Amino acid sequence: MTNRENVYTGKTIPEVLFATSEYTGSTTSSVGRTSNSIWKAYLQKATDNSTLSPFVYKQVIRALIASFSTLHYLDGENSLVKVQATHSAPERAVAKKFQENNMILPILTVHQLTAKNDEQKRRYDNVLIQSTLWNEDTQRAERVISHADVPVSITYSVNLWTKYMEDMDQIAQNLRMRFNPSLDLVTPFTNSLKVFLRDESSSSSIVDGDREDRLLRKSFSVDVEFYIPSPRFKVTSTGRIEKIVSEVWLS
Numbered sequence: 001m002t003n004r005e006n007v008y009t010g011k012t013i014p015e016v017l018f019a020t021s022e023y024t025g026s027t028t029s030s031v032g033r034t035s036n037s038i039w040k041a042y043l044q045k046a047t048d049n050s051t052l053s054p055f056v057y058k059q060v061i062r063a064l065i066a067s068f069s070t071l072h073y074l075d076g077e078n079s080l081v082k083v084q085a086t087h088s089a090p091e092r093a094v095a096k097k098f099q100e101n102n103m104i105l106p107i108l109t110v111h112q113l114t115a116k117n118d119e120q121k122r123r124y125d126n127v128l129i130q131s132t133l134w135n136e137d138t139q140r141a142e143r144v145i146s147h148a149d150v151p152v153s154i155t156y157s158v159n160l161w162t163k164y165m166e167d168m169d170q171i172a173q174n175l176r177m178r179f180n181p182s183l184d185l186v187t188p189f190t191n192s193l194k195v196f197l198r199d200e201s202s203s204s205s206i207v208d209g210d211r212e213d214r215l216l217r218k219s220f221s222v223d224v225e226f227y228i229p230s231p232r233f234k235v236t237s238t239g240r241i242e243k244i245v246s247e248v249w250l251s
Contacts, residue, residue, distance in 0.1 A: 043233060061112065062187075064195070065086065066085075068158070071175060073171050085110065088110055088159060105162055105167075107161050108159065108175075111157055112157075113156060114155045116152065118153045121151035122150075147231075149227035150228040151226075153223055155198070158222055160172060160175070160217065160219075164216075168216050172218050175220065181196070183222075189229050190227070195223070198221040
């Protein structure tokens with residue numbers, strides 16, 4: 001477990017209620033607002049004050065690159081060669097490296113195009129999710145509360161760069177076969193990340209007139225659908241609220 005939070009929420013239920021003007025001071029009940037609305041307000045404040053690193057997007061692109069790094073093709077000597085995959089530099093930079101003889105082909109590059117909310121999966125209200133989590137140390141089930149996870153859809157551009165059309169066709173075919181109908185990835189925050197192939201297009205050749213070399217490119221657009229996990233808070237048997245700090249998020 002690696003700490004990713006600097007904030008500590010160690011509040012008790014009475015302390016949470018006392019922070020509102022409706023609290024009477026003698027009981028844990030409130031006047032004017034439901035307990036659910038008070039919980040949500042407190043969780044929102046604790047989340048806003050947190051220092052959680054934005055690691056989710058990074059883990060997605062790492063998983064994509066790791067998956068595409070397992071692609072192979074047969075070269076002219078019938079040897080099986082692995083395709084190098086990397087986080088993309090802009091197209092002009094890739095072409096410049098090729099012209100400077102500073103890049104080994106074939107190569108596959110990945111970069112993010114767009115990110116948007118998944119309208120079909122989003123909730124229409126700020127829902128408070130309550131669940132239980134088994135504690136191996138205490139051998140007890142613990143109450144966990146959180147806001148609903150945020151559904152997003154991110155589009156990535158996957159660019160395949162080769163020198164020969166035969167290599168291009170082999171690798172493009174192998175890549176397309178991965179999506180049947182989706183490519184499933186495993187990340188630290190989910191064991192089933194769905195990736196869908198949207199379209200495929202070929203780009204014109206880039207020719208270096210001095211060396212009479214060419215650079216072929218085929219572009220794929222892929223959509224990744226997942227939930228950004230919201231921070232989890234544990235309510236102990238004594239009513240104390242603690243944030244669950246973990247490298248691995250449950251979604």
